[in-house]
Amino acid sequence: MSEAKIASGLSRRMFMTASVSAVAAMPLVNSSKSADQPTSAKPAGPRDLSAVSMRINKQPYNLALDNRTSLLDALRDHVGLTGTKKGCDHGQCGACTVLVDGKRVLSCLSFAIMNQGREITTVEGLVSTDGELHPVQQAFVDHDAFQCGYCTPGQIMSAIGCINEGHAGSEDDIREYMSGNLCRCAAYPNIVAAIVQARDEIRRA
Amino acid sequence: MRPFVYERPTSVSSAVDIATHADTGQSPPTAANTQFIAGGTNLADYMRLGVAQPERLIDLNTLVEPALRQIRIEDDAIRFGALVRMSEAADNGDVRRRCPLLAESLQFAASGQLRNMASLGGNVLQRTRCEYFRETSWPCNKREPGSGCAAMEGFNRQHAVLGTSDACIAAYHGDFAQALIALGATVDIEGQQGRRTLAFAKLHRRPGETPNIETDLAADELITAIEVPLAPWSSRSRYLKIRDRESYAFALASAAVALDMDGERVRSARIALGGVATVPWRASAAEDTLKGKVLDEAAARAAADVAFADAKPREHNAFKIPLGKRTLVRALLETRDMKG
Numbered sequence A: 001m002s003e004a005k006i007a008s009g010l011s012r013r014m015f016m017t018a019s020v021s022a023v024a025a026m027p028l029v030n031s032s033k034s035a036d037q038p039t040s041a042k043p044a045g046p047r048d049l050s051a052v053s054m055r056i057n058k059q060p061y062n063l064a065l066d067n068r069t070s071l072l073d074a075l076r077d078h079v080g081l082t083g084t085k086k087g088c089d090h091g092q093c094g095a096c097t098v099l100v101d102g103k104r105v106l107s108c109l110s111f112a113i114m115n116q117g118r119e120i121t122t123v124e125g126l127v128s129t130d131g132e133l134h135p136v137q138q139a140f141v142d143h144d145a146f147q148c149g150y151c152t153p154g155q156i157m158s159a160i161g162c163i164n165e166g167h168a169g170s171e172d173d174i175r176e177y178m179s180g181n182l183c184r185c186a187a188y189p190n191i192v193a194a195i196v197q198a199r200d201e202i203r204r205a
Numbered sequence B: 001m002r003p004f005v006y007e008r009p010t011s012v013s014s015a016v017d018i019a020t021h022a023d024t025g026q027s028p029p030t031a032a033n034t035q036f037i038a039g040g041t042n043l044a045d046y047m048r049l050g051v052a053q054p055e056r057l058i059d060l061n062t063l064v065e066p067a068l069r070q071i072r073i074e075d076d077a078i079r080f081g082a083l084v085r086m087s088e089a090a091d092n093g094d095v096r097r098r099c100p101l102l103a104e105s106l107q108f109a110a111s112g113q114l115r116n117m118a119s120l121g122g123n124v125l126q127r128t129r130c131e132y133f134r135e136t137s138w139p140c141n142k143r144e145p146g147s148g149c150a151a152m153e154g155f156n157r158q159h160a161v162l163g164t165s166d167a168c169i170a171a172y173h174g175d176f177a178q179a180l181i182a183l184g185a186t187v188d189i190e191g192q193q194g195r196r197t198l199a200f201a202k203l204h205r206r207p208g209e210t211p212n213i214e215t216d217l218a219a220d221e222l223i224t225a226i227e228v229p230l231a232p233w234s235s236r237s238r239y240l241k242i243r244d245r246e247s248y249a250f251a252l253a254s255a256a257v258a259l260d261m262d263g264e265r266v267r268s269a270r271i272a273l274g275g276v277a278t279v280p281w282r283a284s285a286a287e288d289t290l291k292g293k294v295l296d297e298a299a300a301r302a303a304a305d306v307a308f309a310d311a312k313p314r315e316h317n318a319f320k321i322p323l324g325k326r327t328l329v330r331a332l333l334e335t336r337d338m339k340g
């Protein structure tokens, strides 16, 4: 994929690449306790931190978190992966969508501690090691499927889930099964077109 | 959010044990100090809003019993484990074929992400979205017994017209529950006192004078499974949901319909109404009016009039009565036209 193809998305792409390498260079956070130490053995007090270990974008993380921390806040504030966005914090907008064990979920309504041992994929984890965008990312660039871009990481993660589930058959299906991702800029027609392109490309691959 | 202790039991009996020993009060489960969590899509939201304030959460996702995650299709019933996700049940080919109503009520609820998270057990126990219940600065008899009801004279467009009381008019917003009550489902429950099976129709309580008590469950009781009998009406069934927007919205009005037909005539009809009542709502009297009749538009309208005969509107929700009737008429006629 050439840089020229990106056109207006150039600075966005460079930003994505930059944030990926920043994450890779980051040390494990608070790696104090051992990975799969069960908290049920002796529940701590409500204000004690709990050990949570999960893989995020194929890297292991051992975190010490307040039980109240959402997966979204863990990713953004504790791991430093700010690609995942907070729109409503109440399950109503889809901006915080990530994949957990390959399935799209809302990270704002998931307590981080309930993700012990799981594999999390965020938008930062989509670019291949040689820097090539994921087909869904590339399709969003090709179709200009955003304006402000705030909903975009959630749209992209949700689109990947939607395609993997087999719910991207027709444009009507896409609209129905992507309805959990709101776009305040109303880039919907372009988002649907992007998903059609990405679906076909993923099917061919 | 109130700080909480987090527990990861591995079996139903240990989950029940924790709930029993950690909790002393007689409060309904929703006010108990110890609460179960499954998908968390309802409870985490209400904890963040300060509406629910458990000091101990018991995670059900670490329970190992396989049946909790299985959908079993038997000759005369479909059994759903309580931890089956909404998306798994909605996408199950046998469920879709044997009983479209069940699959549709899940498919048109919430969003793709929420359906991947939410469990069937948690789904039927989801709490109302009444705006005054959600915002803790308002008086609300359900959240704070005796404080009053801000919705009564407030903006009550979303609120119920059936099954209301002077204390509370909050709607029950779930969709799946309408399918379950129409189809005569049962729930399996396990608690300190042992196991019991309850008619789904007995699970939810109308608000009456104690809208804070929402179900028949005790704080130590866990739903383990939901069973739906398969009957002649199962395959000719559908869920029609009418919303402010086409998708990703709660029902303003909905109808769950299942029909057993003898040619043009109705042998047996099953009807439930969503978005309009305080609890999952079976319209038994409307079902009776259809028995033995030719199901044409006039008969459907007569049944809809009966279904809403006792409806009590407030200032902003009177539109739900004509809307609810039209929804039911359309659902009846569309179900009639399905292949049995």
Ligand SMILES: Cc1cc2nc3c(=O)[nH]c(=O)nc-3n(C[C@H](O)[C@H](O)[C@H](O)COP(=O)(O)OP(=O)(O)OC[C@H]3O[C@@H](n4cnc5c(N)ncnc54)[C@H](O)[C@@H]3O)c2cc1C
Residues within 6 Å of the ligand: A090, A091, A092, B030, B035, B036, B037, B038, B039, B040, B041, B042, B043, B044, B045, B060, B082, B108, B109, B110, B111, B114, B117, B118, B119, B120, B121, B122, B123, B124, B125, B126, B173, B174, B175, B176, B221, B222, B223, B224, B248, B249, B250, B251
């Ligand atoms: C934006 C949004 C839109 C939505 N739209 C719809 C819609 O259109 N239609 C619809 O039907 N729903 C809708 N929902 C509600 C959603 O379906 C419910 O939140 C979900 O089904 C709850 O399941 P859960 O597993 O996440 O429950 P949780 O949040 O984990 O639990 C809910 C309650 O049930 C209790 N509980 C859970 N499992 C058990 C069990 N096995 N035994 C005993 N108690 C248990 C918990 O203690 C808690 O009180 C929407 C939700 C959101 C956030």
Ligand code: SF4
Residues within 6 Å of the ligand: B128, B130, B131, B132, B133, B139, B140, B141, B142, B143, B148, B149, B150, B151, B152, B167, B168, B169, B170, B211
């Ligand atoms: S309708 Fe019910 S839930 Fe809503 S404010 Fe009144 S008492 Fe509370």
Ligand code: FES
Residues within 6 Å of the ligand: A085, A086, A087, A088, A089, A090, A091, A092, A093, A094, A095, A096, A097, A106, A107, A108, A109
């Ligand atoms: S931030 Fe999670 S759905 Fe809006």
Ligand code: FES
Residues within 6 Å of the ligand: A145, A146, A147, A148, A149, A150, A151, A152, A182, A183, A184, A185, A186, A187
């Ligand atoms: S691009 Fe602005 S919110 Fe979607």
